[in-house]
Amino acid sequence: MPNCYDALILDVDGVVWLEGTLIEENIRAIRKAIDAGVNVVFLTNNATRSRRIYSILLSDAIGREIPESRIVNSAYSAAEWLKRHRGPSRVYPIGEEGLIVELQLAGHLAFSVTEWRYADTVVVGLDRHITYHKLMAAHKALTRNKAFFLITNRDPAYPVTGGTIPGAGAIVSFLETSTGRKADYNAGKPEKWILELALERAGKPSNPLLVGDRVDIDMSMGVKAGIDSLLVLTGVTRIPPED
Template sequence: MTLLDNIEYIIVDLDGVVWRGRDIIEDNVSSLARLLDLGFKLRFITNNSTKSRADYIVKLRSLGLKVNPEDVTTSGRAASLWLKRVQGESRVYVIGEEGLVEELRVEGHIVTESSLEASSLVVGLDRRVCYNKLSEAVRALARGILFIATNLDPNLPQEDTIIPGAGAIIAFLEVASGRKPDFIAGKPNPWILEVALGEAIDYSRVLVIGDRIDTDIVLAEKVGAKPVLVLTGAHRTLDENIRKQLEHRGVIVLNNLKELINKT
């Protein structure tokens, strides 16, 4: 028996697994290319909504990974599809970057600069967010509009540090408005897996690879998939007690994805 026996789909995070900021994690990329060559179906799922699926496809292909549009899902796309399901094509006030705006527009939503015109607020990571925009969002929440978070990641791994994530922005809005999001589209919500894979999936044949315990690993546990934590992103080392707790939960802990290849 090997770690990949009976596995059909491999879910792969991006930040902290494929890259950290501008740095490519070469050992992981070469291992992912090998998994593709072996015939595994890779699906890249990221909570980072700053880029669109099209942007991520270009970047992954530039690394030599053979990916198609259906192979990439972002929390921005997951948020856009859920909003369309519950409200139809909507007028949206957005705190987020161009990737999130693009995914909303693809599904027919209208992104407005005035929160007074919006029926929903969608919030993702925005590295240029300002106090005025946050204030506008708080005023909109006070009116009772739908509050959608792409994800609650508190931070984002960079080359040798971390930066605040979407969760930090959402925490600001929660404290200022007294409201929590009505819906969180990204990991660990299984909705993003449904967006990526469809509904009729045997999750016992799915392996989830990620660098965050609170998102990637919890997602795998929620659906009954096989969880793999790789120590190349949010966690670079683990306290021995935490490692033992994870192993007790059935989580496979790897230093990098070369170790996964060696286990096949």
């Protein structure tokens, strides 16, 4: 990494690993940067895991200690935005354990699928166990409770080995279509809020480098923020094979 950069802001899925399979060439580069004293923060739209779980998994994958304080994911970003801008909230979440944990750590109450009537906020993230009943509960909270509609990201697809699977954006689109409402706020990439959180964690560097695997998400965010960005071709974005 050129000496002019004082921090690395790294994506995780498609940069560190793909569906649990480590991307060794990228990990070697990350390890060298950490050993050289570079300020490294991991920034991901994946809300399925908590920062504590990410800390364990990333530390094991890279072979270096990666504390929670160096991780920003969209579950934490959504929970923190909600706390700072709307205060402790009663949330009906669509998402996995990581989203629930981060909401609770931020002081919010998370209600179950049968308790949607108590929710003043619906938070939507990736849920790989989505059901019609979960979607119906969110729909009711949004239309009958007029709940605030907060999303972790609009990623249409999620990178896995050999291709992609539907992302959180697909679930968001379902609810926007069924309710006739657009999400009130997007707490994930490529919006500036989540990047600002990552830059806070990096000590507000003067010249960071953003690294990601998506042109439409990562590179778009970097361009909008005026930050140098590096696209890796190990995730969603690939060079098409020659004919």
